[in-house]
Amino acid sequence: MKIKSQRPRGMKDIVFDDAEFLLKIRDLITDFSILNNFKYIETPLIENVKTFTLSLGETTDVISKEMFYLKGKERGEQYVLRPEGTAAVVRAYFENGMISLPQPISLFYFGKMYRKERPQHGRLREHTQWGLEILNSEDPFADFLIIYLFCQFLKKIKIQNFIVKLNSLGCSKCRKKYLKDLIRYYRAYQKKLCSDCQKRLKLNPLRILDCKQESDQKYKELAPNILDYLCKFCKIHFQKVLELMDYFKVNYELDKTLVRGFDYYLRTVFEIFIDGQNFALASGGRYDLGEVISNTALPSVGGALGIERLKLVLDELKISFKPQLTKIFVAFAGEETRPKAFEIYEELQANGFKPQANFFKISLANQLEYANKLGLKYSLILGFQELSREAVILKDMEYGTQEVLKLKNLIKDLRKITK
Ligand SMILES: [Zn+2]
Ligand SMILES: [Zn+2]
Incomplete structure (x- = not known):
């Protein structure tokens, strides 16, 4: 079958297992973030380009070549699909008067970001990010907390083999x-550097340290280390972050070449890597976008975790993330028993069970075959005889044994049996 219109390059439909994963992980992340006193924020997918040009810096790759522009201008304003979450959160902080609330403000978001990159492993043009931001705090505890919470979440979903790379970019x-x-x-190696780095040397020298070209790696080792240049305040600040990391036994290493892709970072920057992966699963750092967005200082720190990357990692580590299968399948013998079976199914739901059923398969044999595929432990079978006796058959799908349960005691009996 030829489909006449296909999805855009570098984008994915989220279906089947991936869709279930997305729902499940969003629930877990929401609960985890709220438990840790972060409030949910949702900013538009479309933003004024200025939100990003003011904050990310004109020379970053994102601004100069990776943004999706909307065609035409509206009242002189140019709109884009958002490439990241932080700048819009800062804009929203000011636009929604959060400055008059008790500070700091801790926010989390979960949503799509857009980059016009060359599609490759671990890099989609549309991807989902979970972000944490603590706005209006200079406290090194905030830097620590953002990193720590991402680590705690990874542990919670059984990912252990990660390391935090840390650096300070000073003020x-x-x-x-x-x-x-x-x-x-x-400058001494200017002629030997890759063409991108030759440009960076003029426009954005810090990014040279981020170059992935093999031929440029040898210069990094002897390059000056930013940590040797920190002023007194930046040094103390970073020291306190590290002390907290030590105290809470976070697995980290210092990386003087860690500079991050955006210009807005200052002081603490971090990336979280899983063993054997060449991309960061989560990253972020300290920033102050208050001046550029609203002429007010707003020391903040935040980070984001890539959901599609997380799925890649979970798949590679063979950590199953299927929602827990319910133990009971509700089956019925023919169309006449279907309404009653649906009633039983609803009663189970109302009592905290998560029953499965397929009300579109009329044949009992087909239903039980389907139940077998789901790997459920029990089937409740409603036949004609049982219908008239106000009873139902409980079949143990594993051992093939069965027993008759009275409908009036059904919930009580099921609780006992499925415990
Ligand atoms: Zn400084
Ligand atoms: Zn280079």
Whole structure:
């Protein structure tokens, strides 16, 4: 069958197992975030381009080549599909008067982001991110908490083999001297650097450290280390973050080449890696977008975890994430017994069971075959005889044994049996 219109490049339909996974993980993340006192925020998928150009910096890859622009302008404003969550959260903080609430403000989001990248393993053009942001706090405990919560969540879903890479990018004051020395260092190898890095040397020297080209790796080792340039305040701040990481036994290592893709980061930056994967599962850092978005200082820290990447990791680690199968299948013998079977199914639901059924298969044999495929432990079978006797057959699908249960005691008996 030829389909005349296909989905856009680098995008996916989320169906079947992936769709169930998405619902389940969103529930887990929502519960986890709320439990940790983060409030939910949902900003539009479409934002004014200025939200990002003001904050991410004009020279970052995202701004210069990866944004999806909406055609035409509206009242002189250019709209784009959002490439990331943080800048819009800061915009929303100011636009919704959160500054007048008790500070800091802890927010979480869960939603789609868009990047016009070359599609490849672990990189989709439309992807889902879970973000945590603590707005208006300079406290190093906030930096620690964001990183720690992502780690705790990974552990909760049975992912153990991860490591946090950490660095501090200092503040604008300490970075000035560092950039000067970094440029001086790399200028000596200018001609040998890859073409991207030659450009970066002029426009965004910090990003040279992020270059993935094999031929450029050898220069990184002797490049000046930003941690040697931190001012007194940045040094103390980073020290306190590390002390908390030690105290709570977070598995981390310092990485002087960790600079992140956006310009807005300062002080703490982090990435969380799983053994054997070449992409970060979660990442983030400290930033202050208050000045550029609303002329008010707003020291903040946040991070985001990629949901599609998380699914890749879970699949590779063979961690099953199927919703727990219910133990009971409700079956019926023919159309006449279907309404009563549906009633029983509803009664089970109302009493906290999560029964399965297939009301579109009329043949009992087909229903039981379906129940077998689901791997359920029990089937409740409603036949003609049972219907008239106000009873139902409970069949143990594993051992093939069966017993008759009275409908009036059904819930009580099932609780006992399925415990
Ligand atoms: Zn500093
Ligand atoms: Zn390079």
